[in-house]
Amino acid sequence: MNTLHLKLEQQLEFIYQDVDEVKDYRALASSLMAAMGLYEGPHGETGPHEPVAFQNHWSEQDVVLITYGDSLVQQRANQEEEIPPGECLLQQKPLITLKRFLDDYCQDVVNSVHILPFYPYSSDDGFAVINYSAVNESLGGWNDINAISEDYRVMADLVINHCSSRSVWFDNFIKGEGPGHDFFFTCDPSEDVSQVVRPRTSPLLRETQTADGIKHVWCTFSHDQVDFDFRNPKVLLEFVWIIRLYLDNGVKIFRMDAVAFLWKKVATSCLNLEETHEIVRLLRTLIEHAQPDAVIITETNIPNRENLAYFGNANEAHCVYNFSLPPLLVNTLITGSCKHLKQWMMSMPPAQQGTAYFNFIASHDGIGLRPAEGLLSEKELNVMISTMQSFGGRVSMRALDNGKNKPYEINIALVDALQGTTEGPDRWGIARFVCAHSIMFALEGIPGLYIHSLLGTHNDYEKLKHTNHNRSINRHRWDYQALQQQLAEETSDHHKVFNELKNLLAIRTKQAAFHPNATQFTLHLGDQLFGFWRQSIDRSQSIFCIYNISNEEQILNLSEVNLIDLDEWRDLITGDYLQNISGQLAMSPYQVLWISNK
Template identity: 40%
Template structure:
């Protein structure tokens, strides 16, 4: 291991320097989450078209881009990787990635719980070739695996024909995604080499996909095992040694307490974790007009050190996970979210409980349609959608914006019909000339939302109260409002969001003596009284108030 690190350090000495931990992420950081072929134009590699969209329509409103797996793959829209070290030629090549990296911080996916059955590694396993014979987990199908936590409802073991006969291999997610055997040190070293390769190619953030399931031990739930945390600590130690500016982010779609365990002690595991509880609680708040569950949860948010923060998001390439709401929403309230998703044209994916019963795992539809009934369009639809984004952008952390949230995309029924996969409802790809035509039409929904979103991002980037480490206080102004104070007492920012379709009158208590307050979003000015700041918020209005 030490020889590897020394060789990497010699080849990339500039990566050994990094700013202090609290300066590695600031209020200027916001990441777009997108597929490499999200925008398609004639006679142009999709990665180049993506770069063109970013330059033309976002500029410096975002600081980084999470390009979802851009490697050759065999299924799951990229998450069954055939070759970890190649760019999918249908997207472009490494020079296109490098060009994007000159303008934006890049997040790469490390899809390292499993690999495609078409990969050279697994094909070598099937032929009985060293070293691949021990790269995968072979289990007797008679083994009792009832304790294993299952994120998918289909069989855990998949029979395959090898040079030595039929073998049953461990497949957490699908028969095409073969889990790797981390009890084999050779696999661990392969993955360390891979992470260093990604850093050399320009990754400034590395997303550890499905990391919770990494280590398997029969007789246990095979999720969040101590060995998994030990592997994350190893990855962190390696990067801290040779590239301390590169940040790890863990993707664990599980209840909140389990999720934040991947911060470790604040210095030895991930610097960021996905804030998976935020989407279902925000959805519940805006659908019911009651933010009490959301604000109660937000009061508990803590990170263990100034080197850590949350990756706040509402939509992603997957669905809206509802398991992270367990403990905050009742079973009936989670069922109500699922019923709304179905009524709005979505689907509901399930997982298997230990007793064999099925429960909602994620809601498959776009975030815009989760909030707004496509059968009953309303003047409140866009304000309600933007209100949700203001909540996400206000909370302490780094925002992650799924590309479809820039446009208020609706469910892609044709995509679902074509693939039969519920997640396809939320994965429509754009013909870039058609999208450009929409964005040049001011009254088009996509143009309106993109203009409003870019304005929010640009305002946010300029105010230090939105720094990930700036203080955050959750205020109680009643269930119809989400109210936060960000920043130090001498320079606070008050954020208020009306969760309802009715005007809300409120008296905002102030700890700062300024007589006049300005809204950064709409530039309105408000006069404080002796008891506080009287405000009336129209339906779904948001305010970012600072002293004049």
């Protein structure tokens, strides 16, 4: 028996120890290995690869663009060209348009792309998956995913907690027979579910008429998103087959969506249970043996301490979303004080080798508020919420166990969120917006850049009105020709934002001190000047990243930065050398300095 098989058996025993129906861990481990394409060699080898522990699968050159498959829509230039079967007469397949945009506009600064759920779906803009094995025909096909993966690392969503109520699996659940008929978690409504933590306000249980009578199906998110029952090992095995399919089609990064809710136990919170953590570890074990450079990112929009637990001991997620960064950074820039951002930075443990933070400040969802719990006071959160509402944002709620609702996230385009301060809009919007990204680009971790931030896209009120879903406000769909015109027009805000962010990324990807695992220390320069120091892993390069996060000029005393006089120091952004490392610099509102000795 090889070591991988034994490890899988031990993991399975932990996961299913309280499930009486699952006891043959050896057979289940063999099935999982077969599904992943791993063999059991006679001398303990596991094939096709042996993973190396604590190995970084990223560098300072890694930047992930986050986008829907149809965030860009291109009309056909030649209406007489031959149309492939099943393709719209007037529209190019959006995945082809996306590849063209990446090649024409992002090739030098982006090497990875997170294509949000590109499968057939019924709701939630892709997160209610009907068929995990297919690409949505309106977007393209697996050949288009493969074409993108030839030049960029592709991140795909593993929507592992739930699927669509319109899937074949759920149809079979209703009929009581066929594949998937036993895949879903049900609960007697008399059971105590008062402790269950949820991000929504809809009823937890969905009453469903089936061939076996009325059943109450668990729905963490919506009644169109029915939760899987991982107590049934066939569900786990099915997802291993799905992972293998994605690997075979060029996917190298797996975003485990809503994974914190995976395992359910009545009379508990059903959040971050130990079985959930062990399933992530088991999937990590299988994936890294099949594809050593593949990466798992857990999407756990929860308080900071619980989020960090998904690193495990570098044996669980390779990366965790830095969910506290968006609300703290927005708070910093609208209040003109970095007090809370500094406190949080100093509390964050360095990611050990083989793990990294995934930094982002805007996404297809919104600015999560749960990750700010314990970091910002209720009063400060309320000020931020009211400011965002005054800038056109919306607020989504979640249900509490006392029957009341509480703000869960703010839905707003980031360029609109940073159009002003708590005092109202001002003329520093773009500078403030660029400053926010320059902070994110320089922090320890891998930057994830939402396409609508890169393009400076504003709130989409038309889409919000059409869908009546708050998150639609930041899910605009660009006509590609119109976008090209905006990017070419030098007076356009979209042109200004795109070029400033692209220039910053071009600098970032050349600095060893911006490696995701390079050393980071927080500087203490007062509340209006935010700063931190990065040092490359080989200690050859230091970069002092300093930001005026206020709307007034601030004086930087370079003597407080402690620059070593044996080195020559220059600002990477302007290229200017510092003439007096003990002198003073006047920093204009939202000015950025990346002071490097190389």
